[in-house]
Amino acid sequence: MTQSRPTGKPVFVVSDGTGDTGEAVIQATMAQFHVDWHLRRFGGIRNEGLARKVVAEAARVGALIVFTLVDKRVAQTLLREAARCDVPTLDVLGGLIARIAEVLKAEPRSQPGLLHGFSDDYFRRVEAVEFAVRHDDGANLRTLVAADLVLTGVSRTSKTPLSMYLAQRGYKTGNVPIVPGIDPPKELLDLDARKVIALIVDPSLLLTVRQARVRALGAAPHTHYADPEALLEEIRVARRLYRDRGWRVVDISGRAVEENAARILRLVEDETS
Numbered sequence: 001m002t003q004s005r006p007t008g009k010p011v012f013v014v015s016d017g018t019g020d021t022g023e024a025v026i027q028a029t030m031a032q033f034h035v036d037w038h039l040r041r042f043g044g045i046r047n048e049g050l051a052r053k054v055v056a057e058a059a060r061v062g063a064l065i066v067f068t069l070v071d072k073r074v075a076q077t078l079l080r081e082a083a084r085c086d087v088p089t090l091d092v093l094g095g096l097i098a099r100i101a102e103v104l105k106a107e108p109r110s111q112p113g114l115l116h117g118f119s120d121d122y123f124r125r126v127e128a129v130e131f132a133v134r135h136d137d138g139a140n141l142r143t144l145v146a147a148d149l150v151l152t153g154v155s156r157t158s159k160t161p162l163s164m165y166l167a168q169r170g171y172k173t174g175n176v177p178i179v180p181g182i183d184p185p186k187e188l189l190d191l192d193a194r195k196v197i198a199l200i201v202d203p204s205l206l207l208t209v210r211q212a213r214v215r216a217l218g219a220a221p222h223t224h225y226a227d228p229e230a231l232l233e234e235i236r237v238a239r240r241l242y243r244d245r246g247w248r249v250v251d252i253s254g255r256a257v258e259e260n261a262a263r264i265l266r267l268v269e270d271e272t273s
Helices: 020-030 048-061 072-085 094-104 120-134 141-146 159-168 203-217 228-245 257-272
Strands: 009-015 037-042 064-068 089-091 149-153 173-177 196-200 248-251
Touching: 009 020, 009 048, 020 037, 020 064, 020 120, 020 159, 020 257, 048 064, 048 072, 064 072, 072 089, 120 159, 120 173, 141 173, 149 159, 149 257, 159 173, 159 257, 196 228, 203 228, 248 257
Parallel strands: 009 037, 009 064, 064 089, 149 173, 149 196, 196 248
Antiparallel strands: none
8 A cells, every 4th residue: 555645845854963953943833834744854964965965855846945054064065056956945053053153252163963962861852752753643542651741632723733842842742632523542531630731722713723724625615624613512522521531721822832832841840849
């Protein structure tokens, strides 16, 4: 059985290290846009030949390149090739490093791999990111019990972006959707309630997001998924579940991913303090 190809705008994260930083930035940023996109990570890009190959691939598929390259020669090669091939780029670290160097009146080390090193904290974050990817959208429920945190909520409540952001902070985070007409999985209900964070959002905002999603998919405009009355009932059922299970609730309305992640982490810290 052949796998379907990813759809939407391709975004390449290019790094001389792991690409964790670039991925975290793009995940948080793209959460602000109601567009389809998919990410490909290119780590260990530490010479000019590899940079040229990545640009060639980006030009072939029409990708945006987001890069965190501290070696000036490699970064400049990537930028030159991208300009020649008309590939859009975003330098995540370059401007920041240059500004800090100006303020501190010091030369940056420009040594690839310094950003993370190989500390215990680094490996903890890598493990957390891998866990979040494996346990996204209700996948691998059998091992969900190993999570530090589990996010749940109705469709389009930013469960995946928040899970990935929290994983970057070192928390093994899974997420499980609440689906209308289907009982929540036993693996979710059996978790320690202190692990579960239930997400809610203002119904009018959620309706706008879902309607945009329906349009993007080319579906009929009056589907059950984006029907106002059905949506309100879906939220009522979800809130009743949260209350019955004693799950802590976070309202994500009108806030960026990093703000909501900070609120979740404050709840976690208050629980453990």
